[in-house]
Amino acid sequence: MSEFALDAQGIGISFGGLKAVQDFSMRVPAGGLYGLIGPNGAGKTTAFNLLTGVYSPQSGQVHVAGQRTDTLRPHEIAKAGLSRTFQNIRLMGELSVLDNVLLASHMRGRHSIWRTILRTPRFVAQELAMKRRAMEVLNVFALDRLADEQAKGLPYGDQRRLEICRALATEPKVLLLDEPAAGMNPSEKKTLAKSIQRVREMFNVTILLIEHDMGLVMDICEKITVLDHGVTIAVGTPAEIQANPKVIEAYLGEPGEAATSPAQDAGGAA
Amino acid sequence: MKPLAEHIRAITPREAFRPVVMFVPWIVCVLVALGMHTLAPLVVDDYWVNVLRRIGVFIVAAVSLNIVNGFTGQFSMGHAGFMAIGAYIGGGVTYYGSLMLHGSVGDPSFQTHGVLLMLGGVAAAGCVAAGAGYVVGLPSLRLRGDYLAIVTLGFGEIIRVLLELTTKQLYTREEVTLGALFKLPLNGPTGFERIPGYASVFWIFLFASITCLIAYRVKQSSSGRAFLSIREDEIAARAMGVNLTKYKVRAFVLAAFFGGVAGALYAHTGVNPSPTDAGFQRSFDIIIMVVLGGLGSISGSVLAAIILIALPELLRDLQQYRLIVYALLLIIMMLVRPQGLFGVREIWDFFGKKNRPTSKEESNP
Numbered sequence: 260m261s262e263f264a265l266d267a268q269g270i271g272i273s274f275g276g277l278k279a280v281q282d283f284s285m286r287v288p289a290g291g292l293y294g295l296i297g298p299n300g301a302g303k304t305t306a307f308n309l310l311t312g313v314y315s316p317q318s319g320q321v322h323v324a325g326q327r328t329d330t331l332r333p334h335e336i337a338k339a340g341l342s343r344t345f346q347n348i349r350l351m352g353e354l355s356v357l358d359n360v361l362l363a364s365h366m367r368g369r370h371s372i373w374r375t376i377l378r379t380p381r382f383v384a385q386e387l388a389m390k391r392r393a394m395e396v397l398n399v400f401a402l403d404r405l406a407d408e409q410a411k412g413l414p415y416g417d418q419r420r421l422e423i424c425r426a427l428a429t430e431p432k433v434l435l436l437d438e439p440a441a442g443m444n445p446s447e448k449k450t451l452a453k454s455i456q457r458v459r460e461m462f463n464v465t466i467l468l469i470e471h472d473m474g475l476v477m478d479i480c481e482k483i484t485v486l487d488h489g490v491t492i493a494v495g496t497p498a499e500i501q502a503n504p505k506v507i508e509a510y511l512g513e514p515g516e517a518a519t520s521p522a523q524d525a526g527g528a529a
Numbered sequence: 530m531k532p533l534a535e536h537i538r539a540i541t542p543r544e545a546f547r548p549v550v551m552f553v554p555w556i557v558c559v560l561v562a563l564g565m566h567t568l569a570p571l572v573v574d575d576y577w578v579n580v581l582r583r584i585g586v587f588i589v590a591a592v593s594l595n596i597v598n599g600f601t602g603q604f605s606m607g608h609a610g611f612m613a614i615g616a617y618i619g620g621g622v623t624y625y626g627s628l629m630l631h632g633s634v635g636d637p638s639f640q641t642h643g644v645l646l647m648l649g650g651v652a653a654a655g656c657v658a659a660g661a662g663y664v665v666g667l668p669s670l671r672l673r674g675d676y677l678a679i680v681t682l683g684f685g686e687i688i689r690v691l692l693e694l695t696t697k698q699l700y701t702r703e704e705v706t707l708g709a710l711f712k713l714p715l716n717g718p719t720g721f722e723r724i725p726g727y728a729s730v731f732w733i734f735l736f737a738s739i740t741c742l743i744a745y746r747v748k749q750s751s752s753g754r755a756f757l758s759i760r761e762d763e764i765a766a767r768a769m770g771v772n773l774t775k776y777k778v779r780a781f782v783l784a785a786f787f788g789g790v791a792g793a794l795y796a797h798t799g800v801n802p803s804p805t806d807a808g809f810q811r812s813f814d815i816i817i818m819v820v821l822g823g824l825g826s827i828s829g830s831v832l833a834a835i836i837l838i839a840l841p842e843l844l845r846d847l848q849q850y851r852l853i854v855y856a857l858l859l860i861i862m863m864l865v866r867p868q869g870l871f872g873v874r875e876i877w878d879f880f881g882k883k884n885r886p887t888s889k890e891e892s893n894p
Contacts, residue, residue: 366770
């Protein structure tokens with residue numbers, strides 16, 4: 260039993276000859292807010308996919324709140340308390356905003372088909388409770404007024420926020436955010452940074468986020484892991500990471516080499 | 530923030546127990562069926578009453594297929610197979626049940642018992658078809674899109690061939706014993722004849738409205754959202770804790786159950802169910818209804834079933850050209866409204882939302 264909310268030890272996967280992620284380890288204590296960064300194609304999203312069971316790790320172990328999860332199927336991992344958002348938004352576009360969030364509280368309830376058909380008091384109570392809770396979660400991101408809109412009709416920023424709401428509605432212990440600020444303008448990013456910290460307090464959740472916006476990561480993350488070509492090249496506090504020559508090299512190229520600008524990295528997608 | 534369990538505890542019994550929500554819709558179903566049964570013969574002639582019975586049967590079939598194809602987004606092309614299983618089981622129970630209990634089939638003096646036999650047959654048909662649905666649902670976990678369509682198409686054809694291979698006779702009073710029934714005397718390729726037409730407008734529309742009610746309740750529930758989420762995005766659904774295996778199989782079993790019910794009713798409308806009823810032609814007919822009505826829309830399926838059964842009858846005057854007109858209408862429809870009549874929505878979503886209870890008031894029927 261580990262005291263870490265998220266404990267990944269030496270997980271890795273290769274696709275054919277490509278070692279997408281190797282020997283990835285990360286320990287996030289309960290209530291922590293950690294960051295995962297790296298240049299495009301470094302394997303950050305793959306690492307998330309390994310943690311959440313989209314891919315099964317070929318090596319290593321993952322524990323979520325003390326429960327081993329790398330052998331579980333994705334929905335079981337979600338039930339164990341690991342929830343995520345997606346880099347390329349994956350909302351249920353045809354469903355309403357409310358239904359998207361309701362779906363996420365699905366696994367915290369019981370859904371006998373008989374109760375559904377007969378609409379027993381127990382069923383009604385559960386649906387009502389789910390709805391109330393969903394509205395509270397939506398309220399955190401001021402999305403409750405859009406509850407009846409179709410998810411695909413929302414503006415981009417709201418869709419990102421709705422993804423976070425949906426992930427929170429699963430009552431997670433650990434929340435993985437895959438580029439939550441992608442495509443947001445500076446003022447939206449500021450609000451988002453505040454929201455993320457607020458969410459951590461309100462929902463008592465541990466957060467790990469992938470982000471290209473260095474300002475955001477350096478501001479809010481307590482500890483940062485840097486990936487490059489699937490290999491962990493640095494772990495440390497924001498200040499340590501900023502001073503780490505290996506990290507600078509990974510982002511800017513070797514000294515003397517024609518370097519890509521860091522701004523390009525900040526805007527791009529992995 | 531409080532977890533869901535605490536929210537549930539906070540809800541009072543008064544809030545949770547809603548007799549109007551629980552019981553009234555069932556009564557409405559009975560009233561609809563009674564209304565149809567009394568009014569239909571007054572308004573139209575016998576021929577159209579028969580068309581009406583067909584419409585009811587296909588409402589059950591289309592709405593149930595909608596659970597798999599529409600809600601869950603798994604393209605099943607074998608629904609006629611479930612219907613045929615239902616038709617033969619239902620017909621078999623009534624036919625051989627009457628023979629063994631009464632000595633003859635379709636005797637007017639045995640009518641009440643016959644109808645009870647039919648209802649038993651409907652239940653048995655639903656259960657056996659649901660079992661078949663479970664078996665067909667299992668490969669759907671590994672197969673997607675076209676591949677699943679091919680497997681389910683194959684299932685329908687297997688049922689058709691199996692029915693053709695049944696013993697080519699229907700036993701009479703003297704021949705029938707429980708043991709003899711294991712030889713499946715279902716008259717092979719000729720079709721199951723002489724099933725009495727016990728399924729009156731009342732029974733058919735009772736089952737049709739109950740099917741719609743159940744489908745609607747499922748759609749407006751957690752299970753329904755799980756179904757729809759599988760259709761929208763499997764990866765996101767899994768990440769939100771939806772057990773894909775469980776819900777895909779659940780959708781198949783539910784759909785197959787009501788497919789079986791539709792088949793059993795169909796067998797009692799004075800037709801002779803034959804092996805071709807399990808074939809792909811019939812499956813396509815039902816798929817067209819679901820797609821035309823809108824994948825995921827229950828009222829859409831109902832309306833499409835009405836249109837697609839009634840239309841060929843109305844076009845009868847055009848004789849052999851009616852199939853061309855029918856096909857043209859479908860093509861035009863798909864060009865004008867590719868999402869079907871109502872898309873994923875219901876017919877009442879298109880009218881003013883103010884004067885009717887919406888999900889906000891949590892008073893869905």
